[in-house]
Amino acid sequence: MRALPHVPHSRKDEDAMAAGESCQVLQQLRSAGKRITAERELLLGIIGRNPHLDASEIYVLAKAERPRIGLATVYRTLSLLEEFGVVRASDLGESHHHFEVHREDHVHLICSQCGRILDVAPPPSLLRMASAQGFQVDNTRLELFGLCSACATKRSPKSATAKKG
C-alpha cells in the first residue's frame, strides 16, 4: 500500500465527469436488476476519481468514509463493474491488479523508475490490425514498461534529445 499517485489534470473536470458517469452507470445497474447501494456508489466514485488504484488502496479510501465496509465488497463490486464494462483491470507489473473506470481504450506507459503512469491513446492501427485477423476486440490491456522522459533524461543527461521533464 503506497501513497496515492497520479493527480489528475483538473479536479473539477474529473469530478464532474465522474459524477455524470456514475449516474449513468447506476441506471445501467438498476435496469439490469442490480441494486443501488451506498457501497456501490461510494466505490464507483472512488474509482472514478482515482485511476490505477489497486483493491486494497480502494479499500482504504472506502473505509475512511464507511468504516464497516469489507474488502470482499470491494472485490465483489469491482468484479460486478468489470462485468458491466464500467471498470477495467490492468496489470501494472505488480503481483496484483489495478483498476480504473473505463473511459476510452488507452495505453499505459509505466515508468519503472518513478512509477508514474502516462495514459495515451492507442494508435488506430492496433485495432485495425486485430480486425484484419477477424478478431472482435471488446477489451484491452495495453502496458508499455520503461522510462518516462524525466527519468530517461536523469539517467543519461547528455544523450540524444535533451528533453526536459
Add this chain to the structure above:
Amino acid sequence: MRALPHVPHSRKDEDAMAAGESCQVLQQLRSAGKRITAERELLLGIIGRNPHLDASEIYVLAKAERPRIGLATVYRTLSLLEEFGVVRASDLGESHHHFEVHREDHVHLICSQCGRILDVAPPPSLLRMASAQGFQVDNTRLELFGLCSACATKRSPKSATAKKG
C-alpha cells in the same frame, strides 16, 4: 490447471529455435556468474517450447521429467529469467501470470470464448507513439480481449446483431 493449449506451428522449428536460444541464454547466465543447473535448463526448454503457460502448468511439465523439482524453483527461475529479459510475464485476464520466452514484442489476441491466443506483431506506430512522448520502452504487455474469427462467426452466423447472453 488445464490441458495445454496452443500447439505451435511447427514442432521441429520451435524445438530448433528453442535449443539455439537456450544455449545463448545459458551462456548469458554463466557470464553473469549464475550457475547452470539441470533445473534451469529444463525449465528454459519447457517455456521455450510452450508459450503462455502459467507457473503451475510449467511445474507439472517439469515434474514429469524431474519429480523432485519444487514449485519454488519454478518461481525463482522464472523471476531470474525475467530479470535477464529472457522470459516475459503476461496477464491473460486470469488472476495469475503466464510466461513465455521473449522472442519479439507482440500483441496477444485472447479469445474469451475458446481461450485461444493469437500472437501478432504490434504496429510500429505503437512504439513510435511512446517515443514521441519521450518514453523509452523496454518491455511490453499487450493484450486484446475479444472473440477470435471462428468464435465470432459461430456467435452471429448471419452477421446480424444476434447477441446471445
Add this chain to the structure above:
DNA sequence: GTAGTTGCAAAAAATTTGCACGGAC
C-alpha cells in the same frame, strides 16, 4: 416480503521466504 448485498471470517489461490542440504564451479 423477497431476493440481492453486505460484513466477517475462513478458505483458496498465487507467490515468496527461511533454512539445511546438495551440487556447480
Add this chain to the structure above:
DNA sequence: GTCCGTGCAAATTTTTTGCAACTAC
C-alpha cells in the same frame, strides 16, 4: 571447498466463498 541453488514447509499476499444479518425495491 565455497557458495549458489534447490527442495520442502511455512509464511505472505491476493482473491474468493459461505453464511447469517441487512436492506433496496
